[in-house]
Amino acid sequence: MIKLEQVEKSFGSNAVLRGVDLEIPRGTSMVIIGGSGTGKSVLLKCVLGLVTPDSGRILVDGKEAAKADQDAFLARFGMLFQGAALFDSLPVWQNVSFRLLRGALKRPRAEAKEIAIEKLRRVGLTPDVAERLPAELSGGMQKRVGLARAIAADPEIIFFDEPTTGLDPIMAGVINDLIREIVTEMGATAMTITHDMSSVRAIADNVAMLHGGKIRWTGPVAQLDSSGDPYVQQFITGSPDGPIEAVR
Amino acid sequence: MILLSPLAALGRAALGFLAMVGRLSIYFGQTVSHMVRPPFYGREFLVALGNIGWLSLPVVGLTAVFTGGALALQIYAGGSRFDVQAVVPQIVALGVVRELGPVMVGLMIAARVTSSIAAEIATMKVTEQIDALVTLSTHPMKYLTVPRVLAALITVPLLVGIGDILGIMGGYAVSVHSLGFNPGTYLKNTIEFIEPLDIVSSLAKGAAFGVIATLMGCYHGMNSGRGAQGVGRATKSSVEAAAVLTLAANFLLTGIFFTA
Numbered sequence: 001m002i003k004l005e006q007v008e009k010s011f012g013s014n015a016v017l018r019g020v021d022l023e024i025p026r027g028t029s030m031v032i033i034g035g036s037g038t039g040k041s042v043l044l045k046c047v048l049g050l051v052t053p054d055s056g057r058i059l060v061d062g063k064e065a066a067k068a069d070q071d072a073f074l075a076r077f078g079m080l081f082q083g084a085a086l087f088d089s090l091p092v093w094q095n096v097s098f099r100l101l102r103g104a105l106k107r108p109r110a111e112a113k114e115i116a117i118e119k120l121r122r123v124g125l126t127p128d129v130a131e132r133l134p135a136e137l138s139g140g141m142q143k144r145v146g147l148a149r150a151i152a153a154d155p156e157i158i159f160f161d162e163p164t165t166g167l168d169p170i171m172a173g174v175i176n177d178l179i180r181e182i183v184t185e186m187g188a189t190a191m192t193i194t195h196d197m198s199s200v201r202a203i204a205d206n207v208a209m210l211h212g213g214k215i216r217w218t219g220p221v222a223q224l225d226s227s228g229d230p231y232v233q234q235f236i237t238g239s240p241d242g243p244i245e246a247v248r
Numbered sequence: 249m250i251l252l253s254p255l256a257a258l259g260r261a262a263l264g265f266l267a268m269v270g271r272l273s274i275y276f277g278q279t280v281s282h283m284v285r286p287p288f289y290g291r292e293f294l295v296a297l298g299n300i301g302w303l304s305l306p307v308v309g310l311t312a313v314f315t316g317g318a319l320a321l322q323i324y325a326g327g328s329r330f331d332v333q334a335v336v337p338q339i340v341a342l343g344v345v346r347e348l349g350p351v352m353v354g355l356m357i358a359a360r361v362t363s364s365i366a367a368e369i370a371t372m373k374v375t376e377q378i379d380a381l382v383t384l385s386t387h388p389m390k391y392l393t394v395p396r397v398l399a400a401l402i403t404v405p406l407l408v409g410i411g412d413i414l415g416i417m418g419g420y421a422v423s424v425h426s427l428g429f430n431p432g433t434y435l436k437n438t439i440e441f442i443e444p445l446d447i448v449s450s451l452a453k454g455a456a457f458g459v460i461a462t463l464m465g466c467y468h469g470m471n472s473g474r475g476a477q478g479v480g481r482a483t484k485s486s487v488e489a490a491a492v493l494t495l496a497a498n499f500l501l502t503g504i505f506f507t508a
Contacts, residue, residue: 050379074385085380087372089295099384103287149384 001026002047002157002189007056008213009042016042018213019056024206026061029183029190031200031221033235034210035244040193041082043210044159047191048077060157071104078155078188082162084146086134093130096120096148105153119148123178140171147175151182158183160192164199176202197236200224209235211244275467279397282390292395300361300396300462301403305410307360311352312344312411316418319343324427336429337437340419345446346506349412351498354457357404358490362465365396366486369469370479378470393466397459404458405451412450449505456501457494464490 002024009017016039024030034040045051047058049065058065086095096116100107117127123144134142150158160179164172176199183190192203200207208218209232217229234242320340327333369392372378381388416438423429468486472478
């Protein structure tokens with residue numbers, strides 16, 4: 001289980017997170033929604049240790065993330081970045097099996113390549129993609145490679161940062177379905193940040209809305225439409241009128 | 249208050265400079281610390297050896313040949329005013345090996361290698377590839393900085409050695425073919441005039457300039473701002489810093505080797 005207690009983070013005078021409390025039970029898929037610039041990515045990066053919170057605690061299975069051995073801690077995670085963040089200089093298969101080619105999880109090169117091809121197949125890519133460079137792939141294919149990399153070492157926890165941004169609706173649907181299938185099949189705990197409502201409905205078991213640096217509402221996805229929270233309602237209907245200012 | 253504002257600006261600039269020196273020193277210390285602790289990334293080191301050493305050879309070679317040739321012409325023209333044009337081989341050898349060879353190679357490496365490293369790492373930062381490295385349990389400094397600095401430490405002295413030879417040969421070619429020097433006498437005078445300390449100082453300068461060039465590229469790349477402008481600024485700053493520090497280090501090392 002991932003638990004955040006009163007997490008705060010400011011950049012200069014800009015207080016992005018103002019005391020975030022959130023619980024993600026093991027094996028469930030939590031989607032965090034919120035407008036652009038509300039600190040969703042910062043929250044995710046705080047959990048991973050990429051950004052250090054100013055105060056508050058982040059616990060993973062009861063152990064404080066800040067005090068954990070970083071290598072062992074991160075070995076439990078997989079992450080799909082917004083722009084896929086593939087390494088330009090490496091062919092696709094080496095991107096996917098990056099973690100399996102070095103460090104604590106190192107495997108023989110041939111085995112790592114085999115696993116990479118298997119994971120590529122799992123996300124709907126053919127083995128011939130393995131030898132290509134990331135720059136030779138379309139945006140949708142890069143996202144799939146990023147997804148394959150995120151699941152390559154069979155992590156217990158997977159984070160997805162805006163998984164459908166920049167994709168056409170059909171490709172976005174494919175990625176959403178893949179994420180849902182993979183998370184269910186692996187039994188992983190998932191945390192996704194997005195403002196794409198189709199992703200929310202396809203991926204989430206639970207939803208949390210981040211607004212004003214705090215969790216405004218959280219609950220099962222089935223209750224999202226009947227949340228009764230005016231902020232949530234405005235967000236899911238995409239209305240310019242409501243408590244959330246359109247000009248930010 | 250208006251009278252004090254130039255002083256305040258000077259103070260801010262001085263503090264900014266000292267802060268920068270502090271950050272660079274810490275970055276250098278961290279690089280050295282990671283250099284001696286596993287894991288080591290051999291494949292990245294080999295790639296860096298090729299990029300920094302092998303691929304820099306053409307630009308370094310051409311620069312050295314033209315510099316040596318121009319130096320020979322200048323010394324001959326200047327020397328003829330005092331009827332001492334016969335010292336061309338000795339002065340070319342001394343000038344190239346002690347100063348121009350290492351400095352020109354250092355500046356070429358700053359232009360070619362520092363800019364490329366800074367732009368590459370800054371782009372990686374902007375596109376979240378550095379964050380991705382961290383989430384894949386790979387320390388960016390170990391994976392990106394250490395292999396490049398180590399590769400430069402080894403290859404740039406070699407490049408300087410090659411640059412010295414080609415620079416002298418550039419002077420030789422001009423002197424023999426345009427200025428009428430005897431080939432055998434030219435080479436004899438060159439070899440007899442150069443001392444072991446000249447060569448040691450040249451290679452040591454190469455090592456120092458290589459470390460400076462790669463360290464500046466990595467540091468500015470890692471600390472790049474956002475977007476295309478951030479990448480551009482990081483690249484520009486890295487080359488400026490590498491060039492200035494190369495010249496400053498050259499002055500210091502010349503003092504250490506030849507005035508102590």
